[in-house]
Structure formats: structure tokens, C-alpha cells
Amino acid sequence: MENKKLMEFANKIRKDILTAVYSAKSGHPGGSLSAADIFTYLYFEEMNIDPQNPKKADRDRFVLSKGHTTPGYYAALANRGFFPTEDIKTFRHVGSYLQGHPDMKHTPGVDMSSGSLGQGISAAVGMAISAKLSNEDYKVYTLLGDGEIQEGQVWEAAMLAGHRHLDNLIVIIDNNGLQIDGDIAKVNSPYPIDKKFEAFNFHVINVDGHDFDALRNAFNEAKAVEGKPVAIIEKTVKGKGVSFMENNAGWHGKAPSESEYLEAMAELEKEGAL
Amino acid sequence: MSEIKKIATRESYGNALLELGKNHSEVVVLDADLAGATKTSIFMKEFPERHIDCGIAECNMMGVAAGLATTGKVPFASTFAMFAAGRAFEQIRNSIGYPHLNVKIGATHAGISVGEDGATHQCNEDIALMRTIPGMVIISPSDDIEAKAAVKAAYEYEGPVYLRFGRLATPVINENENYKFEIGKGIVLREGKDVAIFATGLEVYEALVAAKKLAADGIEAKVINIHTIKPIDKDLIIETAKECGKVVTVEEHSVVGGLGSAVCDILSENYPTSVLKIGINDVYGESGPATELIKKYNLDSNGIYNSIKNSYFK
Numbered sequence: 030m031e032n033k034k035l036m037e038f039a040n041k042i043r044k045d046i047l048t049a050v051y052s053a054k055s056g057h058p059g060g061s062l063s064a065a066d067i068f069t070y071l072y073f074e075e076m077n078i079d080p081q082n083p084k085k086a087d088r089d090r091f092v093l094s095k096g097h098t099t100p101g102y103y104a105a106l107a108n109r110g111f112f113p114t115e116d117i118k119t120f121r122h123v124g125s126y127l128q129g130h131p132d133m134k135h136t137p138g139v140d141m142s143s144g145s146l147g148q149g150i151s152a153a154v155g156m157a158i159s160a161k162l163s164n165e166d167y168k169v170y171t172l173l174g175d176g177e178i179q180e181g182q183v184w185e186a187a188m189l190a191g192h193r194h195l196d197n198l199i200v201i202i203d204n205n206g207l208q209i210d211g212d213i214a215k216v217n218s219p220y221p222i223d224k225k226f227e228a229f230n231f232h233v234i235n236v237d238g239h240d241f242d243a244l245r246n247a248f249n250e251a252k253a254v255e256g257k258p259v260a261i262i263e264k265t266v267k268g269k270g271v272s273f274m275e276n277n278a279g280w281h282g283k284a285p286s287e288s289e290y291l292e293a294m295a296e297l298e299k300e301g302a303l
Numbered sequence: 304m305s306e307i308k309k310i311a312t313r314e315s316y317g318n319a320l321l322e323l324g325k326n327h328s329e330v331v332v333l334d335a336d337l338a339g340a341t342k343t344s345i346f347m348k349e350f351p352e353r354h355i356d357c358g359i360a361e362c363n364m365m366g367v368a369a370g371l372a373t374t375g376k377v378p379f380a381s382t383f384a385m386f387a388a389g390r391a392f393e394q395i396r397n398s399i400g401y402p403h404l405n406v407k408i409g410a411t412h413a414g415i416s417v418g419e420d421g422a423t424h425q426c427n428e429d430i431a432l433m434r435t436i437p438g439m440v441i442i443s444p445s446d447d448i449e450a451k452a453a454v455k456a457a458y459e460y461e462g463p464v465y466l467r468f469g470r471l472a473t474p475v476i477n478e479n480e481n482y483k484f485e486i487g488k489g490i491v492l493r494e495g496k497d498v499a500i501f502a503t504g505l506e507v508y509e510a511l512v513a514a515k516k517l518a519a520d521g522i523e524a525k526v527i528n529i530h531t532i533k534p535i536d537k538d539l540i541i542e543t544a545k546e547c548g549k550v551v552t553v554e555e556h557s558v559v560g561g562l563g564s565a566v567c568d569i570l571s572e573n574y575p576t577s578v579l580k581i582g583i584n585d586v587y588g589e590s591g592p593a594t595e596l597i598k599k600y601n602l603d604s605n606g607i608y609n610s611i612k613n614s615y616f617k
Binding site: 090092132133134140141142143144145147148149150151152153154155156157158159160162181182185186188189192 | 331352353355357358360362363364365366367368369370371372373374375376378393394397398401402403
């Protein structure tokens with residue numbers, strides 16, 4: 030798909046993120062917006078998936094380890110055709126199948142329930158081991174937050190992935206630099222992230238997470254790697270695309286007011302028209 | 304009694320896994336550096352490619368098991384009860400229980416019969432923890448025969464199952480033609496109308512011996528093996544309470560949240576009855592040979608006999 034088309038989808042996903050969080054009056058816009066481009070790339074360019082047959086056996090798997098960014102995830106799934114985009118407005122409402130954190134039992138296209146940080150990557154490792162055991166060639170993608178990698182379980186999973194040479198596993202780190210309590214470097218620095226994954230026997234790729242050409246190159250490189258899992262560390266901007274949310278930890282888990290919502294939507298509308 | 308055959312249920316677990324592995328290629332066994340102790344090494348020798356040693360990282364192991372289950376494998380995740388139900392509680396709850404994945408947790412070294420390793424490794428809380436997870440099946444087999452049947456039943460059941468095994472070699476009591484294992488169904492092993500004893504795990508044998516001692520005093524105890532703690536055999540518990548009037552529970556587990564609590568939950572709502580809970584009395588264990596500890600904590604047949612006499616038949 031052309032970059033222009035990908036950018037259109039990313040812009041639509043960003044608007045749907047705001048609509049989801051605004052409708053729910055709760056949720057996590059910051060990390061959803063920083064990941065909007067990677068959600069777009071994975072679901073519109075990269076993964077072998079079929080919205081008509083969400084459980085097809087040879088599909089690529091995706092685990093949203095940073096499970097709080099469901100607004101971005103659901104927006105990508107809906108726009109890709111897994112369920113109606115109108116349903117995004119039911120996000121976090123009582124009785125909705127769009128739970129605050131991913132629920133594989135009720136949401137089409139969701140391969141694993143997640144949200145308790147550090148756990149999704151382990152499930153992704155299990156899926157990758159399963160493919161190796163039965164000689165299937167699907168890939169497993171998992172998206173982690175940069176704050177999330179403070180969880181020890183992430184490194185338990187990384188150690189096993191490296192040890193077992195899981196070259197069908199692609200771990201993506203959304204390095205937007207902020208967590209709830211502020212700058213990740215100040216709270217409990219996970220840096221250098223690349224060196225850590227290298228030490229766990231990963232092939233590491235650093236990339237600008239908002240540049241589709243760079244993402245295309247990164248994933249092509251990742252898929253050519255043999256004998257090692259891959260970590261793609263994406264430099265991103267938390268709140269990307271909404272000027273007053275950018276680089277502001279305050280928008281990690283807060284819904285916009287009506288005027289903020291309208292302002293953000295107008296800004297995205299303007300950007301989409303460019 | 305000294306002639307009785309003794310086998311540790313962890314050994315039964317390993318042997319049952321081997322049998323399952325022979326017939327079902329989707330069975331995968333995970334361990335966390337304890338394959339020798341949990342006896343999954345028996346499976347590993349025959350099927351090394353389907354034995355995944357996750358190293359000393361139980362939380363990750365539970366998540367890996369969950370991931371395997373999403374792709375149709377049937378993983379048996381094995382470690383000591385303390386590190387399965389204890390350390391990895393939240394992984395079991397969120398990555399296995401919440402999505403109701405088809406993961407079997409083989410937890411060995413449950414209770415104080417761990418012995419010499421002492422309190423840090425003696426898990427007397429696992430049943431309580433696992434009971435709080437919606438949809439979790441909890442099986443605590445009483446001997447080798449039942450443990451092997453439980454592993455097979457767990458495989459045939461679709462959904463998460465917690466299997467509780469012991470380290471200590473314990474008497475084989477179910478070696479008979481009529482033995483039938485059904486998840487959720489208690490088994491009456493002895494009839495009696497004066498008092499009902501619900502026991503689980505290695506305490507089933509101790510309860511049977513205690514019942515014989517009570518019989519010598521003219522007290523006839525009904526003994527019921529509750530191998531499935533969840534879903535528990537509600538009807539049998541209520542019927543038995545109506546029949547006997549006095550109820551005793553015996554488990555190698557804390558009196559907080561285990562079999563005793565499960566029985567009280569049923570009876571308090573349906574047929575309020577006096578219940579004597581015999582178990583670990585809200586204390587930590589300690590080091591020592593398993594049989595001596597069982598005796599010290601009044602979980603041997605004499606201890607059970609004395610507790611019942613003192614509470615109900617003074």
C-alpha cells in the first residue's frame with residue numbers, strides 16, 4: 030500500500046482513538062496515538078490476516094502486550110473490517126464487547142487477552158514456540174510499551190525467546206519516553222533498550238515509529254533474520270497527532286472534555302486533508 | 304498396613320503425561336527447572352521436543368502456556384505449588400483464567416509433606432488462591448490411581464485445570480474394579496451415620512484410618528473423598544450433612560480458603576451444620592521429615608481421631 034494511503038488510515042485511526050476515549054469518558058489516548066502508525070502498518074500492510082475469517086489457522090498473530098492502548102487497537106481492527114467502526118463508541122461501556130483491555134473471547138481479531146503489563150509477550154513467545162513445534166510459518170508480533178519493560182516478566186520472556194532462537198517472533202517497543210509518573214528515564218530508566226535486547230540474543234532494529242518507509246525497511250529486515258527473535262524499537266511521540274497531547278504524560282490515561290475533543294478532531298481533520 | 308503400596312502422586316503425574324504424550328501429539332509439557340522433581344522428566348525422556356524447560360521463570364511459563372493453548376496445543380505447565388499458585392497467581396488469573404484457555408497446571412510439592420525444605424516451599428494456600436479464579440477446575444487426587452485418572456480427565460476437559468500433587472510417597476487406596484473418576488463427583492469410601500469426614504489428597508487415607516479407630520469406640524464415620532475441590536460436589540455434601548449431622552473436613556492445606564471453607568460455603572447457605580475444619584491452622588510449616596510434620600500438625604490418623612473425639616464425642 031502507498032504511504033499516502035497508510036497515512037489516511039492512520040489519520041482515521043487517530044480520530045477513532047479520540048472518539049473511543051471521548052465516548053467512554055476514560056481510556057488511554059497518549060499511548061494509542063503514539064502507536065497509531067504501527068497499528069496501521071501491521072494491520073494494513075504487514076500481517077497475513079483475514080477480517081472475514083479472524084481465526085484462520087495460518088494467520089499471523091498479534092498480542093497487544095501494552096493492553097491499555099485498546100483505542101488504537103480497536104480502531105485498527107474496525108477500520109480493517111473486523112467489526113463495525115460505529116461500535117467504537119461503545120468502548121468501555123457496560124455490556125460492550127470492546128472491553129477496556131483486550132478480551133480474546135469476545136472481540137473478533139483479538140488473539141490474546143492482555144493488559145496486565147508484562148504478560149502479553151509471554152503469550153507471544155508461547156505462540157511462536159507452537160509454530161516452531163508444528164512447522165507452521167506464521168509470524169507472531171507483539172507490541173510493548175517502553176514503561177512496560179520495567180516488568181521483570183518481559184525479560185523472562187525475552188530470555189526464553191533468545192534461547193530458543195524464535196526467529197518467527199517480532200517484539201515491537203513503542204518508545205514514546207513517558208509513563209504515568211513521567212519521563213521513563215527519571216522513573217526507572219530502561220535505557221539502553223537496544224543493548225538490553227541485544228544481550229538477550231535479539232536482532233535489534235531502531236526505527237522512527239512515525240515514518241512508514243522506515244517501518245517498511247525495518248519489517249523487511251526483521252523477516253529476513255534467521256536464528257534470532259527481533260526487537261524493533263520505535264522512537265515515537267506520545268500523543269502524536271494532537272498538538273496539546275504530544276509529549277505530555279498527563280494524557281496517558283485521561284479522556285478529553287468536549288471542547289478538547291472537538292479541537293483535537295479539527296486538528297486531525299486538517300492534517301488528514303493535507 | 305505396613306505392606307501397603309506407596310507412590311507419590313508427582314510420580315503418577317509424570318507417568319500419566321507419558322501416556323498422554325504417546326496418544327496425543329498436541330500435548331506439550333512445560334517446566335521451570337524442576338523436571339526431575341515434578342517428574343515431567345519421565346515425559347521429557349520420550350518426547351524431548353515437546354518438553355519446554357522455561358528455566359526458573361514461572362510467571363513467564365504460565366504466559367507461554369497460555370500462548371501455546373491459543374494455537375491448539377494442550378500445555379501442562381509444571382512446577383511446585385508455591386511457584387504455580389503463589390508466585391504466578393496473577394499470570395494464571397489474567398493470562399489463563401480470564402480467557403479460559405485450555406491450560407493444565409501440574410502443581411507438585413503441595414502442602415507440608417514437602418518436608419525438609421520447610422515453610423518457604425510448603426504451599427498451604429494454593430487451593431484457596433485457585434478457588435477464587437472463575438472457571439478454574441481444581442483437582443486434588445488422593446493416590447496414584449486417582450492422580451493418573453485426574454490427568455487424563457484434565458486432558459479431556461476443555462478449559463483451565465489446576466492439579467495438586469504431593470512429593471511424599473503415599474498409600475495406594477483406589478486400586479479396585481469399581482473405581483471411577485469423574486470431575487466434580489465425590490466418592491463415598493466408607494459408610495457411617497455418626498459423623499461425616501470429607502477429605503482430600505493424602506488426607507483421604509489418613510481419614511480412613513481415623514474412621515477405623517473411631518469405629519473401635521463405637522462411632523461410625525462416613526468417609527468421602529473430595530478429589531475435585533472446584534466444582535465441588537454440592538449435592539453430596541448437603542445430603543451427607545443431613546444424614547450425619549456432624550461434619551469434619553481434612554486437608555493438607557490451610558483451614559483458610561481450602562476444602563473446609565468450600566464445604567462451609569455450601570452448608571452455611573443450604574443446610575447449616577457444625578463443621579470441624581482439620582488442616583493447617585493459619586500458621587507456616589517448618590523443616591522436618593514429611594511424616595513427622597504430618598504428625599506434628601495433627602494431620603495423621605491419630606491427630607484426626609483425637610480432633611474428632613475432642614470436638615464431637617467428649
